[in-house]
Amino acid sequence: MEQWLSSVIDPYYQQVLMLVGIYIIAALGLNLITGLCGQLTFGHAAFLSIGAYTAAILTRDFHLPFILSLVLGGLMAALFGILLGIPVLRLTGDYLGIATLGFGEIVRVAFTNMKITGGAIGLAAIPRASNLINVTFFVILAVAAVVLLENSRFGRALKAIREDEIAAEAMGINAMWYKIQAFGIGCFLAGISGGFYAHLLQYLNPNDFGFLKSFEILNFVVLGGLGSIPGTIVGTTVLTLAPEFLRFVQEYRMMIYGLLLVLMMIFRPHGLLGGVNFRRLLRRRKQKATALSS
Amino acid sequence: MLLQQIINGLTLGATYALIALGYTMVYGIIQLINFAHGDIYMIGAFIGVAAVALFHQNFFLTLATAMLACVVLGVTIERVAYRPLRRAPRLNLLITTIGVSIFLETFMTVLKGPQPTGFPTVLENVTLRVGTLEFSSIQLVILLVSVALMVGLQFIVKYTKIGKAMRAASEDYDTASLMGININRVISFTFAIGSALAAAGGVLVGIYFNSVSPYMGVTAGLKAFVAAVLGGIGNIPGAMLGGLLLGLAEVFGVAAGFSTYKDAIAFTLLIVILLVRPTGLLGRPIQRKV
Incomplete structure (x- = not known):
């Protein structure tokens, strides 16, 4: 199967596509926390790294099957997310963002100093187990899960909390409990994404998961349109591919990327697909179809 | 020994405080976490390096040039991007501030390369001894310059017309503009002062550690930001207090054997502070309103 794939798609493009898929999984998790529930977090990369290191150590040193360690990595990230969320989710707005940013940096420093993670040298020789098929499969699974969640009682509760926490509580929504759940699910997705990341690049370094990575994922979500699942997917794709397309400008690449970020925020303040969801997309297509037939 | 560590901590803390002031003033008025602020500090240090050669090792001219250049940079960034x-x-x-931050870092990397460079000698490093206490003349200069700048800032904020306008704008942005305060000018001025202080911090730290690099603003900026939050973001004395506290905490943490976790x-x-006092040490509590 894999051989057939690499005869169809160039290995380099496969790698890029997998990276897009991996980031989509993480960005969907962040969209759930920040976009749907309105809780600002600047530490998403920390959960990515927790999942990545857990999964990598499980397959490398304990020879567990890939998918099992992937899920365990996700669960580990979710566990840490919930443990952090219980005290920290009492904070609101920027303060929550700042606290999660602090947690992200603590995790990075901890991984730099731990023995089992290889410290500052990093963790190498991770088996390559991510391929386009299992990544795509998990992306579809993740998209389906968050779309179902968004349109459920749970998703509506999160939106109510985002719009007005006090009003939501007055309606009988246990805001804290829902926020922790959203945080846990979001971190689980980040952990899964991290596991794929580790088994794609086969090497992990704590410095790859600094606060800039957290903001990169946040950029995906905001650029696509905060709270919109199709937007998150488009935003992630555009921003992951942009540096690849900008390779021809070489060392000016990141400069242009930064400039692009500023310009896009100025000219598309609500993101590429702000306020668009799958339901509305379907409805629009239906309307078009009926308009055409009549 | 204890006093020695306190002096080291205060020196480090004073530089954090200089950067933290820029974060806190901008946040106080437009509730924006300006992540590009750490990079202004970095650019200030690089301009300092260039200015040393230009002014034949005159420390004060170097400092003034760096501050002035960063005022122009800071105000321009605010005008164009924010x-x-x-x-x-x-x-x-x-996210725009992060875009600007990435832009400035890469710009300097393209210009100067990613490796750290030394800071040309601009101050003679003499070790001063008072009893058993030992500190370098550079530390003394850092402390004196920082204190002078902070006193100057307090003066501007407390006793000048534009300072009064700044305080009014941080109290209530919309009402201040209704009262005839030119809010755009106030914001430009805030960015100007913040950038000048950051540039001063950059030059001082560059001299202190004898190292300047395009990525020096990332960690320093984050820590200064932490200092601002510790003191209560939006609160000017809070940023000073937070900076000094953070400097002391780091020096004592390293002395206690946590150097790898610095x-x-x-x-x-x-x-810990956010959990105990969610708005920082000197910050006003947030009121929850419907």
Whole structure:
């Protein structure tokens, strides 16, 4: 199967596509926390790294099957997310963002100093187990899960909390409990994404998961349109591919990327697909179809 | 020994405080976490390096040039990148600051290469002894310059017309503009002062550690930001207090044997303070309103 794939798609493009898929999984998790529930977090990369290191150590040193360690990595990230969320989710707005940013940096420093993670040298020789098929499969699974969640009682509760926490509580929504759940699910997705990341690049370094990575994922979500699942997917794709397309400008690449970020925020303040969801997309297509037939 | 560590901590803390003031003033008025602020500090240090050669090792001219150049830079960035977004969702503005930050870092990397460079000698390093106490003349200069700048800032904020306008704007942005305060000028001025202080911090730290690099603003900026939050973001004395506290905490943390965890000390302190006093040591509590 894999051989057939690499005869169809160039290995380099496969790698890029997998990276897009991996980031989509993480960005969907962040969209759930920040976009749907309105809780600002600047530490998403920390959960990515927790999942990545857990999964990598499980397959490398304990020879567990890939998918099992992937899920365990996700669960580990979710566990840490919930443990952090219980005290920290009492904070609101920027303060929550700042606290999660602090947690992200603590995790990075901890991984730099731990023995089992290889410290500052990093963790190498991770088996390559991510391929386009299992990544795509998990992306579809993740998209389906968050779309179902968004349109459920749970998703509506999160939106109510985002719009007005006090009003939501007055309606009988246990805001804290829902926020922790959203945080846990979001971190689980980040952990899964991290596991794929580790088994794609086969090497992990704590410095790859600094606060800039957290903001990169946040950029995906905001650029696509905060709270919109199709937007998150488009935003992630555009921003992951942009540096690849900008390779021809070489060392000016990141400069242009930064400039692009500023310009896009100025000219598309609500993101590429702000306020668009799958339901509305379907409805629009239906309307078009009926308009055409009549 | 204890006094020695306190002096080291205060020196480090004073530089954090200089950067933290820029974060806190901008946040106080437009509730924006300006992540590009650490990079202004970095650019200030690089301009300092260039200015040393230009002014034949004159410390004060070097400092003044760096500050002035960063005032221009800071005001320009605000005018070009932040002002068009003032009514946009706040998260967008935040991401714009990150875009600017990435831009400045890469710009300097392209210009100077990613490796750290030394800071040319501009101050003679003499070790001063008072009893058993030992400190370098550079530390003394850092402390004196920082204190002078902070006193100057207090003076501007407390006793000048534009300072009064700044305080009014941080109290209530919309009402201040209704009272005839030119809010755009106030914001430009805030960015100007903040950038000048950051540039001063950059030059001082460059001299202190004899190293300047395009990525020096990342960690320093984050820590200074932590200092601002510790003291209560938006509160000017809070930023000074937070900076000094953070400097002391780091120096004592390293002395206590946590040197490999040095960078985590600031953030652990941050989370603990946020949980105990969610708006920082000197910050006003947030009121929850419907």
